[in-house]
Amino acid sequence: MFWESLLNARAHRLQPSGIQEMMVYASRPGAISFAAGQPSEDLYPIEEITHGFEEAMKDTSVLAYPYTEGDSMLRQWISNWMVEEGLASSVPGSERILLTTGSQEGLNIISQLFLKDGDVVVVENPSYPEAMLTFGKEGVRFVTVSMDEEGPVVSELEAALAKEKVAFFYTIPTFQNPSGHSTSLARKKEILSLLKKYNVVLVEDEPYRQLWFDEKPAKTYFSLAKEEPVLYLGSFSKIIAPGLRCGWMVLPPIIMEKAVQLRLTFELGVSALLQRMIFYVVSRRNFEAHLSHLRHEYRERRDAMAEAISKHLAPLGFSFPTPKGGFFFWGSRDGLNGTDFARFAAKNFGVALIPGEIFFALPQKGQNFVRFSFAKVDREETNKGMERLAKAFREFC
Ligand SMILES: Cc1ncc(COP(=O)(O)O)c(C=O)c1O
The missing domain is CATH 3.90.1150.10 (Aspartate Aminotransferase, domain 1)
Incomplete structure (x- = not known):
């Protein structure tokens, strides 16, 4: 008590x-x-991780206090890969990429930068519970949007945006957790134009994107957006190993600056050894x-x-x-x-x-x-x- x-x-x-x-x-x-x-343990790239640690340890600067924004080699690789993978329409630039301890941390950083008690956040119905816990701890109220075969229902989203002052719309557009659904290209375009009309931020969380079975998923909101404000979250949890705790966010410059300042207050920075090891895993020829x-x-x-x-x-x-x-x-x-x-x-x-x-x-x-x-x-x-x-x-x- x-x-x-x-x-x-x-x-x-x-x-x-x-x-x-x-x-x-x-x-x-x-x-x-x-x-x-969680990914299956037998699918972790163990040899590549071991090799990555050996390579990373050749540069002992990875044992010093890290850069708060994350390892520059991995950030540069992500910036280029996002274009090769079709996640971005042009190179976002490593200066806009913040390495996170996974999407979960990214969601927390976004919450702490954007939300205050009483704000409204729009989420898909259903959605990822830990994201809702993260936003919920800031005292927000949720407005939900149903999903159909093509993704979030536009009329419901429009009704929410017209009625409420919304802090952001949180979406998992590819192989959604939990529904497994993906949002179609046409639906993404409709949603972007709606967000532009109401000037509302979209938070795009994509940890499952690379795990497609039949055909590559539709373009990301991030790559389709022109002036629409989209914050993109990617993760290595499902494609390398979740225990490494590494993901990334792509942020506009002013938000990047604030995110780095906020990160500094939590943890100074995240292990450069680990991030450099991941750089060696992903930049090897056999990553694809x-x-x-x-x-x-x-x-x-x-x-x-x-x-x-x-x-x-x-x-x-x-x-x-x-x-x-x-x-x-x-x-x-x-x-x-x-x-x-x-x-x-x-x-x-x-x-x-x-x-x-x-x-x-x-x-x-x-x-x-x-x-x-x-x-x-x-x-x-x-x-x-x-x-x-x-x-x-x-x-x-
Ligand atoms: C939709 C969604 N976002 C974020 C996360 C957290 O991912 P990370 O391990 O990158 O923090 C998960 C994990 O299951 C998830 O399903």
């Missing part, structure tokens, strides 16, 4: 992550986990081959999960569209209480999944949805896990 009475308003607004509860069940012996949005390998492996896992769902869960009334990239199946069943079912299945049948509810800014909305990640499970585990889930569901009902 004493300590609690000393906490400030932001500390009181901090909330536990709904995903963490499921991760505890997922780590029990014998459990099969469809919970984590590594990305193709990831796409191939995750496509196989996606296919295995699609088969297991249609064999075990579809006959019970579950409906899951097949994602075209990323890590997730997102589906529903009429009348399901996803939160109770997820707890029941994890405790009694040793299968961890994520209930849909936590992905909605207004939680009661997503009750009949659940999310499965196929990233860390092979064909056999997937089939076994779905078989267990079908049994769990029969007992649960």
Whole structure:
């Protein structure tokens, strides 16, 4: 009570992550986990990481206090790669790139620079829960926009922008977490012109973009934008390893300056050794081959999960569209209480999944949805896990 009475308003607004509860069940012996949005450990480029550390250590300046904005070699590489990969229409310039400890830090920096108590943030419905926790701790109010096959529904976004003074629109346009949906090119153009009309910032979060299975995703908002204000977030978590904690943001000059000043107050800077190592991993000739390998492996896992769902869960009334990239199946069943079912299945049948509810800014909305990640499970585990889930569901009902 004493300590609690000393906490400030932001500390009181901090909330536990709904995903963490499921991760505890997922780590029990014998459990099969469809919970984590984590890459598979067998797909980490271990040799390249080891080689990268050896190369990085040849320059001992990486052990000094780092530049607050991040390692210049990696920032330069990202700036060029963004054009080669089609993420940017022209070289953004390394001076606009801030290396982060992952998109999550980028979201926090954006929150602390742009948000204040009482502001309105527009998010997709559903959206990534940790982003909502990050914005929520600043005391914002959420306005949600539904998603259809093409992406966020324009009429809903326009209604929100016309009615509210919006701080920014947060979107995950490619293989969205949790829905797996991608926003079409035409929809992106419509949304950009709307944001221009209302002069509202778009925050584009793209950790899954490189993990496409059938065809390359539509151009980024960032590359399509002319005068529209877009802040772009990229990450190495899903394509190298999440424990390295490295991603990047592309920012306009004044925001870059403020972001660097803010970063300095948290941590001075982020390990240059680690960032230089990543530079050696990504600038090697085989990096593109590594990305193709990831796409191939995750496509196989996606296919295995699609088969297991249609064999075990579809006959019970579950409906899951097949994602075209990323890590997730997102589906529903009429009348399901996803939160109770997820707890029941994890405790009694040793299968961890994520209930849909936590992905909605207004939680009661997503009750009949659940999310499965196929990233860390092979064909056999997937089939076994779905078989267990079908049994769990029969007992649960
Ligand atoms: C949509 C989205 N944004 C951001 C993150 C955090 O990524 P990072 O590891 O780069 O911080 C995740 C992680 O799952 C995510 O799904």
